[in-house]
Amino acid sequence: MVLQPNERRYRDWSHRRLGPWCSPTGSPAPLSCETGCGEGSWILVCRLLVPTQVSLLSMEEDIDTRKINNSFLRDHSYATEADIISTVEFNHTGELLATGDKGGRVVIFQREQESKNQVHRRGEYNVYSTFQSHEPEFDYLKSLEIEEKINKIRWLPQQNAAYFLLSTNDKTVKLWKVSERDKRPEGYNLKDEEGRLRDPATITTLRVPVLRPMDLMVEATPRRVFANAHTYHINSISVNSDYETYMSADDLRINLWNFEITNQSFNIVDIKPANMEELTEVITAAEFHPHHCNTFVYSSSKGTIRLCDMRASALCDRHTKFFEEPEDPSNRSFFSEIISSISDVKFSHSGRYIMTRDYLTVKVWDLNMENRPIETYQVHDYLRSKLCSLYENDCIFDKFECVWNGSDSVIMTGSYNNFFRMFDRNTKRDVTLEASRENSKPRAILKPRKVCVGGKRRKDEISVDSLDFSKKILHTAWHPSENIIAVAATNNLYIFQDKVN
Amino acid sequence: MEVQKEAQRIMTLSVWKMYHSRMQRGGLRLHRSLQLSLVMRSARELYLSAKVEAHEQTEVPSLPARSPDPRLHPLREAQAAAEAASPDGEQPCSEPMDTQEAPRAEETPARCTPHPAKVSRKRRSSSLSDGGDAGLVPSKKARLEEEAEEGASSEVPDRLQPPPAQAEGAFPNLARVLQRRFSGLLNCSPAASPTVSPPACEGKPACRPADNMLNVLVRAVVAF
Numbered sequence: 001m002v003l004q005p006n007e008r009r010y011r012d013w014s015h016r017r018l019g020p021w022c023s024p025t026g027s028p029a030p031l032s033c034e035t036g037c038g039e040g041s042w043i044l045v046c047r048l049l050v051p052t053q054v055s056l057l058s059m060e061e062d063i064d065t066r067k068i069n070n071s072f073l074r075d076h077s078y079a080t081e082a083d084i085i086s087t088v089e090f091n092h093t094g095e096l097l098a099t100g101d102k103g104g105r106v107v108i109f110q111r112e113q114e115s116k117n118q119v120h121r122r123g124e125y126n127v128y129s130t131f132q133s134h135e136p137e138f139d140y141l142k143s144l145e146i147e148e149k150i151n152k153i154r155w156l157p158q159q160n161a162a163y164f165l166l167s168t169n170d171k172t173v174k175l176w177k178v179s180e181r182d183k184r185p186e187g188y189n190l191k192d193e194e195g196r197l198r199d200p201a202t203i204t205t206l207r208v209p210v211l212r213p214m215d216l217m218v219e220a221t222p223r224r225v226f227a228n229a230h231t232y233h234i235n236s237i238s239v240n241s242d243y244e245t246y247m248s249a250d251d252l253r254i255n256l257w258n259f260e261i262t263n264q265s266f267n268i269v270d271i272k273p274a275n276m277e278e279l280t281e282v283i284t285a286a287e288f289h290p291h292h293c294n295t296f297v298y299s300s301s302k303g304t305i306r307l308c309d310m311r312a313s314a315l316c317d318r319h320t321k322f323f324e325e326p327e328d329p330s331n332r333s334f335f336s337e338i339i340s341s342i343s344d345v346k347f348s349h350s351g352r353y354i355m356t357r358d359y360l361t362v363k364v365w366d367l368n369m370e371n372r373p374i375e376t377y378q379v380h381d382y383l384r385s386k387l388c389s390l391y392e393n394d395c396i397f398d399k400f401e402c403v404w405n406g407s408d409s410v411i412m413t414g415s416y417n418n419f420f421r422m423f424d425r426n427t428k429r430d431v432t433l434e435a436s437r438e439n440s441k442p443r444a445i446l447k448p449r450k451v452c453v454g455g456k457r458r459k460d461e462i463s464v465d466s467l468d469f470s471k472k473i474l475h476t477a478w479h480p481s482e483n484i485i486a487v488a489a490t491n492n493l494y495i496f497q498d499k500v501n
Numbered sequence: 502m503e504v505q506k507e508a509q510r511i512m513t514l515s516v517w518k519m520y521h522s523r524m525q526r527g528g529l530r531l532h533r534s535l536q537l538s539l540v541m542r543s544a545r546e547l548y549l550s551a552k553v554e555a556h557e558q559t560e561v562p563s564l565p566a567r568s569p570d571p572r573l574h575p576l577r578e579a580q581a582a583a584e585a586a587s588p589d590g591e592q593p594c595s596e597p598m599d600t601q602e603a604p605r606a607e608e609t610p611a612r613c614t615p616h617p618a619k620v621s622r623k624r625r626s627s628s629l630s631d632g633g634d635a636g637l638v639p640s641k642k643a644r645l646e647e648e649a650e651e652g653a654s655s656e657v658p659d660r661l662q663p664p665p666a667q668a669e670g671a672f673p674n675l676a677r678v679l680q681r682r683f684s685g686l687l688n689c690s691p692a693a694s695p696t697v698s699p700p701a702c703e704g705k706p707a708c709r710p711a712d713n714m715l716n717v718l719v720r721a722v723v724a725f
Contacts, residue, residue: 144528170527232531251531282532301532334511334543338536391540392514397533 042433042446045484045495046124048109083491087475090486091155091163094479097125097486098165099493100150104134106167106220108178109493123484123497129178131220134169146171152237154246164223166246170233173248175224175259181217185209229255229265236286242293249286249298256310268316269298269308284399285345295320297347297354303340305356305365323354323365325372335387335396343399348408349480355411357402360384362413362423377423377430380415382453382464395469406481414473417462418489419449435473435487435494445499502555508548515541 082103089098097109110128137146147170156164162179187209192198232251239246247256247268254269269286273279281302289295294310306319327336339359346355353374354365360381363373379400383390390396395416402413414420415432423430432449452461475488483498519537523529 142528145526147527149527233527279531279535282535284532301535334547335540337539337543341532341536388511391511394518397536 041499042496043499044442045497048493085488086149087153088477088486088488089153090477092157098153100153102149104148106133129218129220133167154237154239166237168234168237173226174222176220177223178220183211184214186212224262226262238288240288240293249283251282284342290347290351299342299345301341321370323370344401348404355402357400362402400474403476403478405478416469416472417467418471420473435489504551508544511544
């Protein structure tokens with residue numbers, strides 16, 4: 001079955017969801033109000049998997065003929081590398097959830113509307129639209145292939161009936177318009193039955209077309225393409241609170257764009273040294289302040305964050321604030337330089353705090369205090385003694401993301417073995433949960449997991465050595481107002497909801 | 502001795518990773534290459550300091566305690582290797598070093614011919630002139646050794662100006678590092694006069710018949 005990019009197949013996909021990968025949903029669960037992660041329990045709402053056309057075919061093919069690039073994908077049945085989810089993002093209302101994958105596709109899920117006869121389906125997300133955002137390209141000048149992998153998706157706030165989102169790969173940012181069409185003009189008499197244009201001389205009557213309802217169709221059209229502005233690989237995009245501009249950041253430069261202008265962008269940060277030999281750090285992430293359209297932050301590979309004010313100068317090479325924590329000499333190790341590299345930076349919804357993720361920790365910084373973070377959470381400190389092996393299998397370079405919940409009281413980030421962690425900032429409690437096919441049935445309550453560090457391993461604990469480092473959760477998203485989270489585990493998207501007892 | 506072997510293993514692994522990162526889709530990742538070069542630098546530093554200490558017949562320290570600040574400029578590390586007895590002394594220097602790096606970067610525009618930092622293998626290898634390298638390397642070596650003897654801790658203006666032919670590379674300092682020490686590492690013996698293999702010295706293969714592997718590896722590193 002071929003999925004046309006413009007067709008809405010949500011009914012077909014819900015049928016497919018009840019196929020071999022998902023069991024039918026069980027009894028309904030009440031919706032949650034704002035609670036921390038400690039009080040409620042998390043249940044699996046649905047697990048979504050949108051196979052590509054290739055992998056649909058591969059269901060009937062032999063194992064040998066399947067295109068499997070990485071050995072660990074053999075454990076995920078019928079999955080190809082192109083299906084690996086590379087970014088997840090809720091829109092501003094939480095009604096839509098967008099995912100981008102390595103194959104350059106964007107899949108948008110929409111929340112099931114509340115209905116009287118199917119109460120238990122509220123909170124589930126179904127496929128709303130699928131389109132190919134980026135294609136692989138070839139840079140002939142540098143003899144380099146440009147990957148089509150979607151690095152980031154950012155939604156624009158909704159201003160009319162259509163939805164707009166930005167999606168980017170390594171080099172090009174695109175603005176997509178996703179709109180619904182449920183009416184179609186009918187009654188033209190300009191074409192004959194076969195669809196060919198009639199000779200104008202044969203047309204003797206003027207027929208005004210009438211809008212007739214049709215099956216709902218969701219179409220995605222590229223409205224803007226912002227290309228050729230980045231020499232290095234784009235790692236972040238961020239929409240400004242003025243809704244007119246956005247920025248794109250690569251390893252050494254940050255550019256400011258206007259949505260209406262695609263052939264120009266302002267360079268606002270440039271940390272490229274005149275002599276590349278002197279290069280010591282790169283930009284790893286950047287984000288605009290949620291309310292102040294002149295303020296943004298960017299993080300570096302050295303573990304520092306710079307806050308810049310665009311009012312100060314056109315080129316924001318000199319920061320307004322510089323956040324750096326002095327290194328703990330007792331934690332000094334061979335790899336401490338690379339594990340201090342910040343992989344993600346996020347403003348809190350209030351705009352008062354920023355959260356940064358490096359390899360082993362998540363830190364919360366107060367914008368008013370530059371010399372150290374106000375909170376530090378250990379995500380998987382048991383890996384500190386395993387850094388050498390993690391360097392060998394390249395896991396030490398994994399870039400984990402982190403997210404705030406709607407009220408900025410809980411933060412979440414991913415780990416290995418399909419574990420993800422939540423930290424309640426108020427109660428100081430944390431929980432480790434697992435997103436896996438084997439361990440969770442829909443509507444079942446997720447059991448907190450524990451990693452045994454040493455000594456005697458209790459039942460239900462998992463030892464560090466048996467962690468599966470090929471199963472990593474790099475991308476998660478939290479609904480802007482409710483306790484609904486989306487967790488991307490390789491090619492699966494898990495949606496969990498907080499169930500209040 | 503184990504420390505040396507471990508450091509050597511990590512160095513080899515890092516070079517291998519760098520070489521393979523060229524072949525992956527999407528081209529070289531600047532951040533990844535930077536991280537690999539940092540690890541390589543740390544490993545080299547570790548190896549050197551362990552070797553110096555073993556040479557001085559003092560107790561070989563444990564691995565974590567010996568890792569220096571990799572942010573140090575590699576030429577400063579050459580001094581640090583000479584001053585291997587005081588690894589902790591490097592740490593207080595790290596702060597002023599960082600601030601000095603910024604003005605250093607600003608000084609370089611005045612001296613270096615600006616090169617577009619394109620990640621182009623072809624352009625880079627062609628910019629490394631064959632004739633220039635043979636003359637460059639001995640003088641580089643001499644300059645580095647001279648600095649190590651002096652133990653200068655302040656900025657030396659000459660140091661800032663790399664050989665113009667190598668300004669193109671992303672991490673040619675790494676190439677120099679490898680040129681100086683890698684042959685010694687691979688052969689498991691300290692190199693009295695390090696066999697040098699300028700990366701683009703394709704016109705004279707007969708000069709260095711024993712360096713085939715070294716040639717490949719160093720060329721891989723420099724060709725960012």
